[in-house]
Amino acid sequence: MKRLPLIILLWLGTDFYFYQVIQTLASSSPFLWLYWLIDLLLIGGVVTAFLLRRGSGLQQKLISWMMTLMLLSFVPRLFSLPILAIEDVTRLFRGFPPRALWVSEFALGTAAVLFLIVIFGITRGRHFYRVRRETIYFPDLPKAFEGFTITQITDVHSGSFNDAAGVQKGLDLVNEQDSDVILFTGDLVNNQASEMERWIPAFSGLKASMGKFSVLGNHDYGDYIQWETPEAKVANLNRLKEVHAEVGFRLLLDEAVTLKKDGQSITLLGVENWGKGGFHQYGDLDRATAGVPDDAFKVLMSHDPSHWEGVTLGHQHHIHLTLSGHTHGMQFGIELFGFKWSPIKYVYKQWAGLYRQKDRFLYVNRGFGFLGLKGRIGMWPEVAVLTLRHG
Structure with a gap:
C-alpha cells in the first residue's frame, strides 16, 4: 500500500509525456478523451484491488488482471519515451517548435511493437519454457x-x-x-x-x-x-x-x-x-x-x-x-x-x-x-x- 502513490505518480508521468504523441497525431477530441478514460479505469481498478480484503480470491484475481493491463499499457509507452526525449533536446535549441509528425509516428510505432511483445508475453509467455x-x-x-x-x-x-x-x-x-x-x-x-x-x-x-x-x-x-x-x-x-x-x-x-x-x-x-x-x-x-x-x-x-x-x-x-x-x-x-x-x-x-x-x-x-x-x-x-x- 505504501508504494501505491509512487506507482500512480510514475504512471501519470509517462502518461502526460506520451500524451503529446496522441495530441500530435490525433486532432479528434474523442481519441484524446478515450486515452485518459482508459487510464482512469485502470487506476481505479488498482485502488479497488488494494482496498479489498487482504488475501481474498477476488483481490488476488483483480491484482493479477490490473498488473497485466497496466504493463500492457505502461511498457509500450515507457520504451517510446526516449525518442520523445531526444527530440526535446533538439527542440530546446530551436525555441520549442511543435513536435515533428514523423517523430511522433516513430514513437507510436515503437509503442505498437512493444505492445505486441507484451501481448505475446501474457498469452504465450507463461509457458514459453x-x-x-x-x-x-x-x-x-x-x-x-x-x-x-x-x-x-x-x-x-x-x-x-x-x-x-x-x-x-x-x-x-x-x-x-x-x-x-x-x-x-x-x-x-x-x-x-x-x-x-x-x-x-x-x-x-x-x-x-x-x-x-x-x-x-x-x-x-x-x-x-x-x-x-x-x-x-x-x-x-x-x-x-x-x-x-x-x-x-x-x-x-x-x-x-x-x-x-x-x-x-x-x-x-x-x-x-x-x-x-x-x-x-x-x-x-x-x-x-x-x-x-x-x-x-x-x-x-x-x-x-x-x-x-x-x-x-x-x-x-x-x-x-x-x-x-x-x-x-x-x-x-x-x-x-x-x-x-x-x-x-x-x-x-x-x-x-x-x-x-x-x-x-x-x-x-x-x-x-x-x-x-x-x-x-x-x-x-x-x-x-x-x-x-x-x-
Missing part, C-alpha cells in the same frame, strides 16, 4: 560425480495454472533432460495446498535416476491469506507436505541426505524458507548441517537467494553450490546476447543466473510458473540444467 545450462567446476568434486547433472525447477505456483497442455509441455522438457536428480526449490502453490490437487498426476510423472527432492518457499506456508483458525493453517501446511510426497519429492526440512555413487558421496541439504526484507526466516542451516562431515561436498536448496549472502557464505560449513528461486526475474525483463536486466535487480543483488564468490556458487532460477502478472515478458519460464565437473 527455456532450458538454461551451466557447467560448474569444483576442485574437490568426488570423481564418481564427474558430469553429475541436476535439473532444477522452482516457483511452480500451481494456483495460477489453468492450461494443462502448457504445463505438460514444461514437465516434458524437464524429463527430456534425463538428469541424475530433479531439485525443486519452493513455492509449489500460491497459498493453499488444494491448488495442487489437480496437478498431482502430471508432476508425479517427473523422473530422475537418483531421486527428486524439494524444499518449501515463502508462499507454501499460507502466510498471505486469512485463515478461519490457526489450526486450519497448520492443516494446510501438513497437507502440502503430503502433496510433495504424493508427487514423489522428498521434502527436506532443515535436513540433509547423502547421494552415493561408486563408493563416493555428495550431501544434499534443504532448508525451510529464509529471506530478508520482511520474509519469514524459518530456515536453520545449522540444523541442516548437523552431523554432516566438514569435508563433504555440499549442494544446498534454499528458496530465497538472500539466504546466500545473509547466512550461507559466512557459515562454518563450506557450501559448494546453492540453488534458489523466489525472484521470478520479476517475470519481466530483457535478456539478449548475454545482457540481462529486470527491475528486480534493484531489490535482489542475486536475481537470475549463476553467481560466484571465490569457490562458492549460487544459481538463481527464474521460475517455472507465474504469480500476479498473468504471463512472462522477456523473462521466460525456466528449466535449469547444472552439470558438475572436476576442475
Whole structure:
C-alpha cells in the first residue's frame, strides 16, 4: 500500500509525456478523451484491488488482471519515451517548435511493437519454457560425480495454472533432460495446498535416476491469506507436505541426505524458507548441517537467494553450490546476447543466473510458473540444467 502513490505518480508521468504523441497525431477530441478514460479505469481498478480484503480470491484475481493491463499499457509507452526525449533536446535549441509528425509516428510505432511483445508475453509467455545450462567446476568434486547433472525447477505456483497442455509441455522438457536428480526449490502453490490437487498426476510423472527432492518457499506456508483458525493453517501446511510426497519429492526440512555413487558421496541439504526484507526466516542451516562431515561436498536448496549472502557464505560449513528461486526475474525483463536486466535487480543483488564468490556458487532460477502478472515478458519460464565437473 505504501508504494501505491509512487506507482500512480510514475504512471501519470509517462502518461502526460506520451500524451503529446496522441495530441500530435490525433486532432479528434474523442481519441484524446478515450486515452485518459482508459487510464482512469485502470487506476481505479488498482485502488479497488488494494482496498479489498487482504488475501481474498477476488483481490488476488483483480491484482493479477490490473498488473497485466497496466504493463500492457505502461511498457509500450515507457520504451517510446526516449525518442520523445531526444527530440526535446533538439527542440530546446530551436525555441520549442511543435513536435515533428514523423517523430511522433516513430514513437507510436515503437509503442505498437512493444505492445505486441507484451501481448505475446501474457498469452504465450507463461509457458514459453527455456532450458538454461551451466557447467560448474569444483576442485574437490568426488570423481564418481564427474558430469553429475541436476535439473532444477522452482516457483511452480500451481494456483495460477489453468492450461494443462502448457504445463505438460514444461514437465516434458524437464524429463527430456534425463538428469541424475530433479531439485525443486519452493513455492509449489500460491497459498493453499488444494491448488495442487489437480496437478498431482502430471508432476508425479517427473523422473530422475537418483531421486527428486524439494524444499518449501515463502508462499507454501499460507502466510498471505486469512485463515478461519490457526489450526486450519497448520492443516494446510501438513497437507502440502503430503502433496510433495504424493508427487514423489522428498521434502527436506532443515535436513540433509547423502547421494552415493561408486563408493563416493555428495550431501544434499534443504532448508525451510529464509529471506530478508520482511520474509519469514524459518530456515536453520545449522540444523541442516548437523552431523554432516566438514569435508563433504555440499549442494544446498534454499528458496530465497538472500539466504546466500545473509547466512550461507559466512557459515562454518563450506557450501559448494546453492540453488534458489523466489525472484521470478520479476517475470519481466530483457535478456539478449548475454545482457540481462529486470527491475528486480534493484531489490535482489542475486536475481537470475549463476553467481560466484571465490569457490562458492549460487544459481538463481527464474521460475517455472507465474504469480500476479498473468504471463512472462522477456523473462521466460525456466528449466535449469547444472552439470558438475572436476576442475
